Amino acid sequence: xxxxxxxxALTIIAATTAVVHGGSPAMAAESADLSLTSWAYVDSxxxxxxxxxxxxxxxxxxxxxxxxxxxxxxxxxxxDLTGIKDTVVHSSYLSTTETAVTDCSVPVTVEVxxxxxxxxxxxxxRPPAELEKLASAARGAGSxxxxxxxxxxxxxxxxxxxxxxxxxxxxxxxxxxxxxxxPNTGRTYEKPRLSATVNHPPRVTDQHLIYPDxxxxxxxxxxxxxxxxxxxxxxxxxxxxxxASLLFAIWPVDHPDQxxxxxxxxSTDLSQYAHGTVLAWQAQASDYYDxxxxxxxxxxxMDTIGPADAPKVSSRTYPEGDTPGGGSGIEGTFRFDAAGxxxxxxxxxxDSLGSSGRIAARHPGGKAILKYTPQLRFETTLVxxxxxxxxxxxxxxxxxxxxxxxAPRVDVTVNGVGLPSTITFVAAKPETTxxxxxxxxxxxxxxxxxxxxxxxxxxxxxxGTAEVAVRSYAKNKLIGQDKVQVWVTxxxxxxxxxxxxxxxxxxxxxxxxxxxxxxxxxxxxxxYLDDEWKTIPAAADGTAVLTWTATPGxxxxxxxxxxxxxxxxxxxxxxxxxxxxxxxAYAYELSNWPRRDGVGVxxxxxxxxxxxxxxxxxxxxxGGPEKTVSNEGNPYATIxxxxxxxxxxxxxxxxxxADGTRSPATTYTFGIWSGPVVTxxxxxxxxxxxxxxFTFHPGLPDVASYRYSVxxxxxxxxxxxxxxxxxxxxxxxxxxxxxxxxxxxxxDGTESDLRAAPFDVRDNRVDVYSTYDWSRxxxxxxxxxxxxxxxxxxxxxxxxxxxxxxxxxxxASTDGTSTLVAVPFDRNGTNVIHVRSRTAGGELSPVTDYxxxxxxxxxxVSEQYPDSSWSGGGxxxxxxxxSGGTPGIVSFSWQIDDGPVTDVPADSTGAASITYTxxxxxxxHTLSVTGHKADGTETGTTxxxxxxxxxx
Numbered sequence: 021x022x023x024x025x026x027x028x029a030l031t032i033i034a035a036t037t038a039v040v041h042g043g044s045p046a047m048a049a050e051s052a053d054l055s056l057t058s059w060a061y062v063d064s065x066x067x068x069x070x071x072x073x074x075x076x077x078x079x080x081x082x083x084x085x086x087x088x089x090x091x092x093x094x095x096x097x098x099x100d101l102t103g104i105k106d107t108v109v110h111s112s113y114l115s116t117t118e119t120a121v122t123d124c125s126v127p128v129t130v131e132v133x134x135x136x137x138x139x140x141x142x143x144x145x146r147p148p149a150e151l152e153k154l155a156s157a158a159r160g161a162g163s164x165x166x167x168x169x170x171x172x173x174x175x176x177x178x179x180x181x182x183x184x185x186x187x188x189x190x191x192x193x194x195x196x197x198x199x200x201x202x203p204n205t206g207r208t209y210e211k212p213r214l215s216a217t218v219n220h221p222p223r224v225t226d227q228h229l230i231y232p233d234x235x236x237x238x239x240x241x242x243x244x245x246x247x248x249x250x251x252x253x254x255x256x257x258x259x260x261x262x263x264a265s266l267l268f269a270i271w272p273v274d275h276p277d278q279x280x281x282x283x284x285x286x287s288t289d290l291s292q293y294a295h296g297t298v299l300a301w302q303a304q305a306s307d308y309y310d311x312x313x314x315x316x317x318x319x320x321x322m323d324t325i326g327p328a329d330a331p332k333v334s335s336r337t338y339p340e341g342d343t344p345g346g347g348s349g350i351e352g353t354f355r356f357d358a359a360g361x362x363x364x365x366x367x368x369x370x371d372s373l374g375s376s377g378r379i380a381a382r383h384p385g386g387k388a389i390l391k392y393t394p395q396l397r398f399e400t401t402l403v404x405x406x407x408x409x410x411x412x413x414x415x416x417x418x419x420x421x422x423x424x425x426x427a428p429r430v431d432v433t434v435n436g437v438g439l440p441s442t443i444t445f446v447a448a449k450p451e452t453t454x455x456x457x458x459x460x461x462x463x464x465x466x467x468x469x470x471x472x473x474x475x476x477x478x479x480x481x482x483x484g485t486a487e488v489a490v491r492s493y494a495k496n497k498l499i500g501q502d503k504v505q506v507w508v509t510x511x512x513x514x515x516x517x518x519x520x521x522x523x524x525x526x527x528x529x530x531x532x533x534x535x536x537x538x539x540x541x542x543x544x545x546x547x548y549l550d551d552e553w554k555t556i557p558a559a560a561d562g563t564a565v566l567t568w569t570a571t572p573g574x575x576x577x578x579x580x581x582x583x584x585x586x587x588x589x590x591x592x593x594x595x596x597x598x599x600x601x602x603x604x605a606y607a608y609e610l611s612n613w614p615r616r617d618g619v620g621v622x623x624x625x626x627x628x629x630x631x632x633x634x635x636x637x638x639x640x641x642x643g644g645p646e647k648t649v650s651n652e653g654n655p656y657a658t659i660x661x662x663x664x665x666x667x668x669x670x671x672x673x674x675x676x677x678a679d680g681t682r683s684p685a686t687t688y689t690f691g692i693w694s695g696p697v698v699t700x701x702x703x704x705x706x707x708x709x710x711x712x713x714f715t716f717h718p719g720l721p722d723v724a725s726y727r728y729s730v731x732x733x734x735x736x737x738x739x740x741x742x743x744x745x746x747x748x749x750x751x752x753x754x755x756x757x758x759x760x761x762x763x764x765x766x767x768d769g770t771e772s773d774l775r776a777a778p779f780d781v782r783d784n785r786v787d788v789y790s791t792y793d794w795s796r797x798x799x800x801x802x803x804x805x806x807x808x809x810x811x812x813x814x815x816x817x818x819x820x821x822x823x824x825x826x827x828x829x830x831x832a833s834t835d836g837t838s839t840l841v842a843v844p845f846d847r848n849g850t851n852v853i854h855v856r857s858r859t860a861g862g863e864l865s866p867v868t869d870y871x872x873x874x875x876x877x878x879x880x881v882s883e884q885y886p887d888s889s890w891s892g893g894g895x896x897x898x899x900x901x902x903s904g905g906t907p908g909i910v911s912f913s914w915q916i917d918d919g920p921v922t923d924v925p926a927d928s929t930g931a932a933s934i935t936y937t938x939x940x941x942x943x944x945h946t947l948s949v950t951g952h953k954a955d956g957t958e959t960g961t962t963x964x965x966x967x968x969x970x971x972x
Contacts, residue, residue: 051111051217055100057188059211060138064092064201067144076208077119081128081195083206092201094194096138096148099214101178102187106258107218108310109182112174114191116212118159118167123204127160130207132172133192148190152177156196159207167207178216220258222305224266224315227253232366232378232411236318239273242298244410245320247291253315255305262307270301273319290322297322327364327406327414332357338394338421347426347492348397348448349501354390354419356404361385364406368413372401394423426500428455428492432478436538437510440477447472447492449499456491466493480508483590510539511590512581519570519596524630526599527572533594537562541583548578555582572600603629603637603675605688614776618697619666619719625688628656633678640672648676666694666719666772694719695775696726696764705780706758707811709866711751712779716762718744720772728762731779740764755783755810782810786818786855788870789838796960798951800879800904801845803872806838809857809865819864820855823847832857845874848906876906877960878951885938890969894940898966902949903931905959909951913958916945926951941970 060072061079078095085091114132132155135148142148155172181189191212195205227236229243230250237243255264271279272293282288293299299322303315337352338345346352358364362385370376373395379388394400399422406414429446445455447469455474458464467474480486486508492500518531525531535545535556542562546555550571556564558581574597581589607625610617617623627637627649636650641661651657663669668689675683697717706712716726716738723744729735730750738746752758758779764772787808797803809815809832818830822843833839843853851874857865884898885891892898902912902924909930915921916936924932938945945966951959 051215052103054214054216055103056211056214057098057100058138059095059097060142061093061095062142062144062147064144065089069144070138070142072138078193078211079206079208080130080193080200081122081205081207082201082203083122084203090201090203091206093206094147094192094200095209096135096142096190096192097212097214098138098188098190100188101181104178104182104216104218105187107182107220109175109178110217110219110309112178112214112216113171114174114212114214115169115171116193116209117169118207118209120208121159121167122206123160124163124166125161126202126204127158128199128202128205128207129156129158129196130170131156131192131194131196133194134177135190135192137188137190148192150192154191160205170209174214174216219262219307219309221310221312222255222257222262222264222307223312224253224303224305225256227251227301227303227315227318229320232407232409234409236316237320239298239300239319242319242321244323244408245290245299246323246410246412247289248411249290249320251301251303253303253305255312257305257307259307264305264307267304267306267311268301269304269314270299273298273300276300291324293322295322295324323408323410323412326412327358327361327408329359329361329406330415330417331364331367331404331406332359333402333404333417333419335419335421338400338423340419340421342422344422344424346394347424347500349393349427349491350498351391351393354392354402356381356388356390358385358387358406361406363408364414365409366407367404368407369402369404371403372396372399378407396423397425398423424449424500426452426492427502428452428490428500430457430488430490430502430504432488432504432506434480434506434508436540437480437483437508438540439538440479443476443478443488445469445474445476445490449492449494451494452492452499453495454493456489456493458489458491459486464489464491480506483508483510509590510581511592512536512538512542512545512579514577514579514592514594516594516596519568519575519598521596524597524599525570526631527570527601529570529598531568531570533566533568533577535564535566535579535581537581539581539583539589541585542581542589543584544582546580546582546588549575570598572598572602574598599630601631602684602686603627603631603673605639605671605673605686607690610690614778615693615695615773617663618693618695618717618775619663620697620717622660622662623692624658624660625671626656626658627673629675629683630655631675631677631683634675635678636676638674638676638682642669642671663692665721666692668692692719693773693775694764695773696723696762698760698762698775698777700779705782706752707782708752708755708784710784711749713747713749714760716740716746716748716764718764718772719775720764720766720770722766722768723764723772724767725765726762727765728760730760731758735761752781755781757781784811784857784865786857786865786868788853788855788868790872795873796875796877797845797962798848798874798876798878798905798959799845799907801874803843803845803874805841805843805853805870805872807832807841807855807857808838811857811859811865812836814859814861814863815857815865816860817858818855819858820853822853823851845904848874848876875960876951877962878902878909878912878949879904880947880949880962880964882964882966885966885968888965888967890967892938892966892968893970894938894943894968897935897937899933899935900947900964901931901933902926902951903929905951905962906953908953909959910954911952913950913952915948923952936966938966938968941968943968 058073060070062070079093080095082090082092133150134152135150138148199205230252234243251268253266257264267281267283269279269281299320300317302317305312335352335354356367365384366378366380367388368378381388402419404417425448431444433442435441452469454466454468456464456466467476486506488504488506490502513536515534542558544555544557545564546553556566558564577594579592605625605627607623634651636648637657638646638648640646649657649659669692670687670689672685672687674685696719700712700714723740725737725739726746727735727737740746758781760777760779763774790805807818815832817832819827821827830841851872853870854867856867880902882898882900909926911923911925912932913921913923924934926932947964948961950961
């Protein structure tokens with residue numbers, strides 16, 4: 021929204037079946053001053069004259085001249101409104117400031133009037149007629165400021181003037197009539213400034229229907245429409261940057277009271293209107309600030325009946341049925357015929373691949389021609405329907421036909437860029453006399469067919485994907501065509517008799533690689549092997565031979581050719597594997613964190629070799645005696661060693677071969693963690709409240725003491741025994757993950773690595789949980805709870821009581837799951853289950869107190885229809901008994917689904933019952949029951965679910 025702006029246009033479509041979103045509206049606003057085209061004042065001392073555009077400050081009220089003559093003044097100001105024509109004023113302010121006041125103590129009332137324009141004969145005696153008083157303000161006695169500011173809001177005044185299509189507005193500044201002749205009321209003002217912030221409401225300039233396109237429609241000739249009609253309108257906004265949205269309205273012409281409105285981003289439905297109903301519609305454009313005027317009225321007539329018959333479809337090229345026609349890639353002519361049905365103006369078609377279109381009939385009820393090239397091989401289907409002017413479709417006509425296989429079968433052997441490649445054709449039809457091929461937009465090359473075959477030479481000039489059009493001819497007639505995609509590369513060819521993907525050679529083998537050119541200009545080759553780039557010159561025929569002695573490992577050789585201008589080809593990747601003569605050894609456990617290895621801790625090491633005829637391995641650990649292990653037909657074997665010292669340890673390994681020879685030896689050196697090894701008794705997981713003894717075993721010689729902490733406690737120090745070990749006893753107080761952290765300290769102050777040994781602690785308390793929320797269920801209901809212990813296998817029973825009830829014994833589950841306990845509710849409010857476990861040895865756990873809430877909703881039961889169970893049947897009555905919930909119940913109210921609420925009195929025990937007969941099988945109903953006490957209070961509501969079977 022702004023003061024001035026270029027005209028912009030925005031077309032928005034609203035559809036009865038689609039949602040359309042417009043852009044975000046412009047939020048900026050700009051203000052400007054309206055032009056003061058002239059001003060004038062009249063003077064009582066010159067009753068037949070006026071003063072126009074004088075170079076003085078505008079006067080009002082009464083003041084005296086030097087001769088003490090009294091002058092009474094009124095001033096008039098005319099502002100140009102043409103610059104804000106066709107806008108809505110959103111803010112406007114008339115403001116001025118007194119420049120001189122004769123006497124600030126004299127009370128006066130200043131007024132602003134809207135008047136008739138100032139004319140040539142305007143004077144004191146013939147002032148402009150006052151049309152509307154806009155403002156009055158008291159000045160003078162008691163005023164805090166003198167001279168003072170004067171202003172008023174002009175939004176309503178300007179919008180009214182624009183509504184009257186006025187080109188200017190004249191404002192009068194004066195003292196109220198009762199005071200203006202009073203001496204010393206005179207004052208002068210700055211010329212008033214009239215500012216305005218305006219917006220051009222957008223206007224609708226065009227309306228029509230689309231898909232298919234139809235005009236606005238008149239009452240005499242309305243445009244046909246269906247339920248799926250799309251309404252379109254164009255909105256124009258004179259403010260640059262504003263974005264318009266559209267509101268549509270529609271109504272039956274004979275029922276304007278049924279007018280409905282929908283926005284361009286809402287859908288509407290016309291299916292409620294019968295065939296032949298005439299509807300009127302309009303559009304209104306709005307920007308962020310204002311709605312424009314409603315557009316002219318357009319008219320549609322509902323046409324819900326499509327053409328009665330399917331069109332006739334025929335083609336000479338592709339006759340309907342199983343006889344193949346046309347040929348691969350051959351365009352056919354298909355004729356659609358409405359057979360004189362003048363309701364038909366177009367035809368819609370679609371094929372087996374989802375391609376579709378619409379073509380107009382030559383005239384209503386006439387024919388149309390479709391030029392169509394089948395994309396499927398063998399059988400293709402066209403589905404065609406007639407379309408009327410409203411867009412209704414008639415019945416489908418399915419036209420199935422077969423496509424003759426006439427395109428040649430083609431094979432292209434690509435030899436590179438700039439080198440002759442070979443293209444081979446095989447005819448699909450015996451009448452083929454020639455083949456043609458065309459690369460991209462180049463000229464077609466034809467080859468004669470000999471016994472249905474032809475071979476030609478083709479040269480590709482650039483690398484990348486090339487599209488080759490291939491064709492079959494019978495004499496000069498095109499009978500079939502296709503397109504093939506050919507990948508053209510200039511990456512060199514790489515060959516080797518010794519080193520291949522499928523054959524693994526042993527290191528030390530000498531062989532060669534041959535690099536072959538795939539470019540007409542090859543001066544040399546670059547290859548990347550054994551972690552470096554090297555260059556080898558090309559021979560006269562463009563080839564190069566590289567001799568190489570195999571090194572162990574997996575190799576991915578990269579080769580590219582170099583042209584005489586030093587440009588590089590694409591890269592060829594050639595991969596192969598070389599077997600190492602030496603075996604491998606690796607301890608995977610050493611990559612774990614935190615470290616678990618240590619002195620005295622067995623360690624697995626995997627030995628491996630890919631040598632042929634492998635039978636096993638011979639190894640020596642840390643200088644010890646040689647041992648052997650069989651590989652049992654695998655390329656690996658696993659051994660276990662036990663380190664006796666921290667730091668570097670080593671295994672020397674040789675592969676044993678079937679001929680009795682051995683491979684070269686591999687020495688695998690690995691570091692063993694020097695942190696103390698931690699063991700504990702009893703073994704396994706600890707338990708809260710049960711002592712456990714930890715033993716620290718040295719990882720370094722001459723250990724004097726250990727610094728340790730358990731489960732994050734403060735670090736402590738304990739001396740080592742004569743054997744270098746130390747023991748501590750700890751009683752866990754909480755369950756879960758625990759950790760022992762320990763470092764050994766030698767007599768010379770040498771510290772070991774810090775060992776962090778994980779230690780799991782089980783909870784000795786009973787865990788109680790329930791999968792239900794009993795906060796609403798009241799007395800009479802039964803709650804189901806579960807007892808669970810982490811001491812499975814040790815706990816044999818649970819001892820529990822509810823509130824202050826008697827202690828009960830419940831055998832513990834023997835399958836490792838929770839143990840179920842049923843608790844009848846007999847007390848409202850907070851209840852407590854007190855439970856502890858007992859082991860086979862008689863050890864009792866601490867008591868767990870589990871609180872749960874019992875509500876006051878009634879207890880409901882039915883023998884015929886148990887809660888949430890399929891039972892009974894349609895027409896089978898069921899008795900539903902109400903009781904409990906809370907003491908003092910005098911009645912119950914009940915309701916089935918959304919039916920009426922019915923009251924039933926309770927007997928002296930607080931119980932009641934009703935009978936309900938479900939009407940039909942396989943239905944579900946909700947019974948809601950609420951209890952009522954004598955004091956008028958009511959309980960919570962029980963919802964009881966009735967599932968009706970067919971067991972009647």
